[in-house]
Every structure is written in C-alpha cells, then in structure tokens.
Amino acid sequence: MTTDGGVPHFPTSLGASDEDTITLLGHDLAADMMGKVGFGELALWLVTQQRPSPAQVRVFEAVLVALADHGFTPTAIAARLTYLSAPDSVQGALAAGLLGGGSRFLGVTEDAGTFLSQALSSADTPAPDDPAGWDALALAAVREARAARRLIPGLGHPVHKVTDPRTPVLYRIAAEENLVGPHLLLFEAIGRVHPEVLGRRLPLNGAGTCGAALADLGLPPSLLRGFALLARTAGLLGQLAEEQRNPIANDIYMTVDRNTDYQPPRPA
Numbered sequence: 001m002t003t004d005g006g007v008p009h010f011p012t013s014l015g016a017s018d019e020d021t022i023t024l025l026g027h028d029l030a031a032d033m034m035g036k037v038g039f040g041e042l043a044l045w046l047v048t049q050q051r052p053s054p055a056q057v058r059v060f061e062a063v064l065v066a067l068a069d070h071g072f073t074p075t076a077i078a079a080r081l082t083y084l085s086a087p088d089s090v091q092g093a094l095a096a097g098l099l100g101g102g103s104r105f106l107g108v109t110e111d112a113g114t115f116l117s118q119a120l121s122s123a124d125t126p127a128p129d130d131p132a133g134w135d136a137l138a139l140a141a142v143r144e145a146r147a148a149r150r151l152i153p154g155l156g157h158p159v160h161k162v163t164d165p166r167t168p169v170l171y172r173i174a175a176e177e178n179l180v181g182p183h184l185l186l187f188e189a190i191g192r193v194h195p196e197v198l199g200r201r202l203p204l205n206g207a208g209t210c211g212a213a214l215a216d217l218g219l220p221p222s223l224l225r226g227f228a229l230l231a232r233t234a235g236l237l238g239q240l241a242e243e244q245r246n247p248i249a250n251d252i253y254m255t256v257d258r259n260t261d262y263q264p265p266r267p268a
Helices: 031-032 039-048 054-067 073-084 090-101 108-122 132-147 166-176 182-198 205-216 221-245 250-256
Strands: 001-004 006-008 016-017 021-022
Touching: 001 016, 021 031, 039 054, 039 221, 054 166, 054 205, 054 221, 073 090, 073 221, 090 221, 108 132, 108 182, 108 205, 108 221, 132 182, 166 182, 166 205, 182 205, 205 221
Parallel strands: none
Antiparallel strands: 001 006, 016 021
C-alpha cells in the first residue's frame, strides 16, 4: 500500500475496470484478449505477469490435463456428497473437493517441486548432458531424505505400480518444446538411482512429474498446489455435472449408513 496525501493506494498489475473498459495485464480485456487468449495461457500469464510462449503453454496445459480428474478419488466423493447435502450450493461442493487437496492427493505436485528445488539449491547444478552428475545429485538427495525418514515426493503410486502413464508423455512433450530443465532432469535421475537406497524400484508418478515441469517453467514451488487445484476444479465440475445427470452420492451415503457396525466405547 502507498499513500498520496493521506489517501491509500493499493497497487496491482492484474485487473482493473472503469465505467467503459476492463483492463487485464495491461491489455483491454474485451478488445485484445477475449477470443484471442486461451484460459491456460491466461492462467500462466496472470501468475508470471509475462505472456508465455506457445511452448510454455503446451507444457502447462499438458500438466492441467494430467491432473484434472482421476475418477472417484476422495476429492470427487467429497464434492458429490456435499452436493447431495446442499444441492443449492455448487460453490460449496467445489470447495469441499478442493479442500481435500493435500499431501496424499494433489499436494504431491507442490511437494515434489519443493523437494527438487531445495536439492538443486544445495549443490552445483550439473550440465544438462551430464547424466552421471545428475545421478550423483539425485543420490545425495535420496540418501538425505532416507536418513531423515522422509518420503521422496513423486515416487510411487497407489495404482500404477510400474509406470505412471502420464510421466513419459510429460517428458516427451517437454523435450519436444525444449523445456526439460533442471527439475525434470533431477527427477528423472531420482528415478534411476533410488533403488540403490530404497532397495526397490518405484515409478515416478505423474503428480511429481507435473511439479517438476511446472518448476521448470519458472513457477514458484509455493504456488504449485494452486495449479493442481486449478486443474482439479475442472474435474470436479465434471463430477458434479455427472452427479446431476446420474446421481450416486446417495448410494455412497446409504451404503456406509446401512453397514455401520456400532461398537460401544471402550473404557479408558
């Protein structure tokens, strides 16, 4: 906040409006942006305040698609059950689904980006064509996490036990656009070396790959979960639309209710 003669001013470079126009990112929204700027491009532009290149938009939108919907996950079930309870509040159902985005679902995108960024900041970055250097950096990061009894975010998946089908596609798209940066290179190296420390091989999951790809686009790790939630919002809207057409939330509720096994509290 700044002041001018005692009157407060609140600076922004995003949007503003007057009686006749709406300005967004320095452009006339109606004349310069509507019908000319895609939503993914706009989302990336709003955060960075720099118009992204087509290559950046392609990688970014691939991430959004990868994270949009994975079926009856807890976030989807929460949204459907909230809609059952309050069908007059679509916003409440969406919020319920989004609030479930945490360390087990969706939050891995941010956690992986943070983990990779911290590892990169702790050592010299190898050259892109130095796989041995990346392996050494990855091995140090995995060993440090193991010694601290911390999970390596982005390793393993509850369903995809061998390969997460999203991961090779995201790497291919980033490579085609020349956007495989240090985070993706380090994550790839973690995929190579972690069995040496963990004693078993786990797949690089898609959420972690998305975090690496977003970080390589220059997005701050502290905002990466927001992009996962942006993607999942579209998926939740789809879930709610399907709930309207073919309701199942009441069946979920009744299945739990009718199979409740009441047990008296145990004495302390």
